[in-house]
Amino acid sequence: MTTPLGRRLVTTVAIFGLMAVGAIVLAPLVGSTSISLGRAFDFHVPFADNTDAQIFFIARLPRTLAGALVGAMLASAGVVLQGLLRNPLATPFTLGVSAGAALGAMLAITFGWSFAWLGVPAAPAASFIGSMAAVGVVYALARARHRGISTNVLLLAGVTMNAFFSALILFVQYFANFAETYRILRWLMGDLDISSYEPLVTALPLAVVSLAVFAWLARPLNLLSLGPESAETHGLDVTRAQRAAFFSASLATGAAVSVGGPIGFIGIIIPHLVRLLVGSDHRIVLPASALFGAAFLIACDLVARTVMAPIELPVGVITALIGGPFFLWLLVRKR
Amino acid sequence: MQVAEGGLVGILGPNGSGKSLLRVLSGTVKPSSGRVTLDGADLARQPRAAIARRMAVVPQETHLAFDYTALEVVLMGRYPHLAAFEIEGPEDVAIAREALSATGTLEFEDRPFETLSGGEKQRVIIAAALAQVHPRALDVAARGSQLPARGAQVAAHGSSAEPRDATCDPRTPVLLLDEPTAALDLAYQLEVASLLRALQEQQPMAIVISTHDLNFAAGLCRSLVLLKEGQVIAAGATEDVLTPDRIRTLYGVEADVHRHGPTGRLVIVPTGRSPVGAKP
Numbered sequence: 095m096t097t098p099l100g101r102r103l104v105t106t107v108a109i110f111g112l113m114a115v116g117a118i119v120l121a122p123l124v125g126s127t128s129i130s131l132g133r134a135f136d137f138h139v140p141f142a143d144n145t146d147a148q149i150f151f152i153a154r155l156p157r158t159l160a161g162a163l164v165g166a167m168l169a170s171a172g173v174v175l176q177g178l179l180r181n182p183l184a185t186p187f188t189l190g191v192s193a194g195a196a197l198g199a200m201l202a203i204t205f206g207w208s209f210a211w212l213g214v215p216a217a218p219a220a221s222f223i224g225s226m227a228a229v230g231v232v233y234a235l236a237r238a239r240h241r242g243i244s245t246n247v248l249l250l251a252g253v254t255m256n257a258f259f260s261a262l263i264l265f266v267q268y269f270a271n272f273a274e275t276y277r278i279l280r281w282l283m284g285d286l287d288i289s290s291y292e293p294l295v296t297a298l299p300l301a302v303v304s305l306a307v308f309a310w311l312a313r314p315l316n317l318l319s320l321g322p323e324s325a326e327t328h329g330l331d332v333t334r335a336q337r338a339a340f341f342s343a344s345l346a347t348g349a350a351v352s353v354g355g356p357i358g359f360i361g362i363i364i365p366h367l368v369r370l371l372v373g374s375d376h377r378i379v380l381p382a383s384a385l386f387g388a389a390f391l392i393a394c395d396l397v398a399r400t401v402m403a404p405i406e407l408p409v410g411v412i413t414a415l416i417g418g419p420f421f422l423w424l425l426v427r428k429r
Numbered sequence: 430m431q432v433a434e435g436g437l438v439g440i441l442g443p444n445g446s447g448k449s450l451l452r453v454l455s456g457t458v459k460p461s462s463g464r465v466t467l468d469g470a471d472l473a474r475q476p477r478a479a480i481a482r483r484m485a486v487v488p489q490e491t492h493l494a495f496d497y498t499a500l501e502v503v504l505m506g507r508y509p510h511l512a513a514f515e516i517e518g519p520e521d522v523a524i525a526r527e528a529l530s531a532t533g534t535l536e537f538e539d540r541p542f543e544t545l546s547g548g549e550k551q552r553v554i555i556a557a558a559l560a561q562v563h564p565r566a567l568d569v570a571a572r573g574s575q576l577p578a579r580g581a582q583v584a585a586h587g588s589s590a591e592p593r594d595a596t597c598d599p600r601t602p603v604l605l606l607d608e609p610t611a612a613l614d615l616a617y618q619l620e621v622a623s624l625l626r627a628l629q630e631q632q633p634m635a636i637v638i639s640t641h642d643l644n645f646a647a648g649l650c651r652s653l654v655l656l657k658e659g660q661v662i663a664a665g666a667t668e669d670v671l672t673p674d675r676i677r678t679l680y681g682v683e684a685d686v687h688r689h690g691p692t693g694r695l696v697i698v699p700t701g702r703s704p705v706g707a708k709p
Contacts, residue, residue, distance in 0.1 A: 099516045180494035310513060317505055319494035326457050328561065329481030329509030374495035377516070 169387025172361025190255025198224025284410020359417020
């Protein structure tokens with residue numbers, strides 16, 4: 095008999111949580127200057143005199159935490175989009191949702207928008223609106239085709255959306271000056287090279303709200319995998335669940351992209367590996383994916399900044415090198 | 430049309446008209462006129478979860494987007510009984526396993542649903558429906574409801590008898606099955622029929638089945654509703670309703686209706702298409 099869900103949940107969260115925490119604590123130790131964990135956390139030495147602590151907390155930890163936040167958001171947004179569209183190949187990146195978010199964030203950055211919307215600063219807010227627009231198109235397409243969205247339509251829609259948003263991104267880039275262009279290009283490849291806590295703090299409200307909605311969505315997503323009509327006869331308010339999924343996945347993607355740019359394939363690699371390990375119950379898959387996604391992206395970023403040191407690669411290159419073949423393998427395997 | 434405790438009603442009709450009526454009865458499609466009542470209360474005014482606690486639907490086919498085990502699928506039936514963040518407790522698991530054993534599928538509980546055969550899947554889905562309505566449910570009465578697609582009266586003729594309000598136990602479960610035997614082999618059809626009869630004996634339920642299979646309906650259902658273009662052309666006890674005339678009206682097919690000696694059941698033998706003029 096299957097172990098009761100509560101116990102499975104605790105075990106899974108403990109194991110994947112340990113991975114995530116381990117990654118967050120260990121990743122900042124590696125770099126051009128090697129530092130020691132013991133000294134970084136030695137609070138007897140005043141912070142101003144403790145170079146190890148300074149490197150750990152000021153230079154490297156923000157980037158590691160950015161990896162954790164972006165990885166967790168993209169992986170769980172992938173799970174939610176897959177549940178919403180009932181297709182395991184749906185992800186923020188392949189659907190063009192990341193590109194939509196990137197367009198929004200780029201507009202805000204390029205034109206130096208500085209307004210705040212409901213307390214959320216311009217870049218994450220615009221990024222959220224961009225991802226909403228993209229998810230909206232995909233969702234409308236899925237609803238218009240009643241029987242759900244086939245893999246063919248899904249992939250074609252994604253290709254189209256990506257091409258559409260990429261063209262607009264290039265157009266916006268045209269207005270940026272030279273120095274900005276380089277920065278933007280790097281960011282568009284998916285890059286976690288941040289050196290302050292500020293982008294994290296600004297993206298945090300979106301992340302927190304989306305995680306809260308995800309927690310509620312876990313069980314409805316299980317029912318949705320039976321099909322919308324069966325979910326309804328099981329007592330689920332399908333429209334409400336679909337809207338919540340649509341909204342929260344957009345929030346999460348917006349938060350992630352405003353910090354790290356459109357980093358690809360996290361939303362498909364992680365949920366698949368997690369399902370292989372823990373089964374399909376979304377109440378376990380969602381937290382496990384968020385934690386595993388955090389650990390995975392931190393690890394990818396570690397590789398990105400050390401493999402060709404002193405050159406630091408954008409982490410999007412690493413995730414694409416792993417994720418591209420992985421995605422193709424899934425396509426081939428899926429009858 | 431009224432379905433009471435212990436009732437096993439078949440809906441026969443061409444071109445998915447039975448499927449449409451089931452959707453109206455389950456409340457997933459709103460009737461364009463008329464109403465569906467459950468224990469005398471209008472279905473449209475009841476919350477989805479409240480309806481789901483008393484009425485379960487077994488769809489023709491179930492394809493899962495992700496791999497769940499049979500037990501997980503059956504536990505999904507407990508959804509309407511749980512609060513927003515509540516997880517299934519030991520009694521829910523016990524109910525689910527009881528339902529699996531009632532449908533003879535307990536041995537598959539840890540198997541991935543998608544690896545089961547069509548017949549096994551259908552039995553697991555019936556188990557999920559049983560788990561869903563477990564603390565016993567009701568009486569459905571659809572009165573003067575109308576098919577949305579065609580817009581004609583469903584119960585106009587059928588309700589010549591005054592619709593009575595619920596007289597049976599309001600906790601009687603309601604099971605709606607949509608073409609449970611379509612695309613499945615003969616052995617499995619017999620299996621479903623005997624399973625439904627056995628379930629009905631264990632615990633009285635109100636069961637409605639939409640089907641295209643005349644012989645399956647004749648062998649299993651105590652009463653039948655014949656639908657054509659959204660119109661009820663006959664409703665009542667199976668023996669009274671299933672006549673060569675009605676079959677001609679329904680399908681445009683000539684058929685002999687015999688009583689099979691050993692079982693006493695009606696057997697329908699189609700003999701050919703009706704002459705064009707005979708098609709109403």
